[in-house]
Amino acid sequence: QVQLVESGGGLVQAGGSLGLSCVASGRSFSNYHMAWFRQAPGKEREFVARISNSGITTYTDSVKGRFTIARDNAKNTVYLQMTGLNVEDTAVYYCAADQLLRGHYYFVQDYDYWGQGTQVTVSS
Numbered sequence: 166q167v168q169l170v171e172s173g174g175g176l177v178q179a180g181g182s183l184g185l186s187c188v189a190s191g192r193s194f195s196n197y198h199m200a201w202f203r204q205a206p207g208k209e210r211e212f213v214a215r216i217s218n219s220g221i222t223t224y225t226d227s228v229k230g231r232f233t234i235a236r237d238n239a240k241n242t243v244y245l246q247m248t249g250l251n252v253e254d255t256a257v258y259y260c261a262a263d264q265l266l267r268g269h270y271y272f273v274q275d276y277d278y279w280g281q282g283t284q285v286t287v288s289s
Contacts, residue, residue: 167191167278169260174283177250181287185245187260187280195238198263200270201245203256203285210259214245215270223270227253250287257282 173185185201200215214234215223222234231249236242243260261276269275 167193167197167262167264169262169278169280171258171260171280171283174258174285176286176288179251179287179289181250182246182248183250183285184247185258185260185283185285187243187245189241189243189260189262189278191241193264194241196264196266198266198270199234199236199243200261200263200276201234201243202259202261202273203254204259204282205256208256210273212271213258216243218266247285250285252287252289255285255287257284 168190169187171187177183196218198217201213202210203213204210212225214232216234216236233246235244259282260280262278264277267275
């Protein structure tokens with residue numbers, strides 16, 4: 166069983182920056198593909214970014230050039246650095262782990278473990 170704990174959410178003005186962290190329990194973190202999703206009120210949870218166990222990154226189009234996902238295997242931590250934030254980025258952000266190393270990554274069902282989420286609110 167893997168536990169994921171996110172931190173770093175908060176309130177930020179439009180155009181600002183915020184960094185999220187997700188710490189994973191266990192000794193196999195470096196083997197997992199890791200991702201960030203987000204869920205806005207009244208909307209489904211959506212894919213934001215993913216980093217493979219080899220460090221390959223993928224982003225949804227709306228955050229390309231603004232968000233950066235990274236990982237530190239020595240610290241069992243995955244990060245999401247967000248810049249140029251806008252009101253549409255307001256959501257609860259979730260960290261997710263793919264233990265089975267699926268070849269696809271875009272959907273909620275592609276992941277085995279989830280954090281509790283951290284709120285990001287962008288004010289205009």
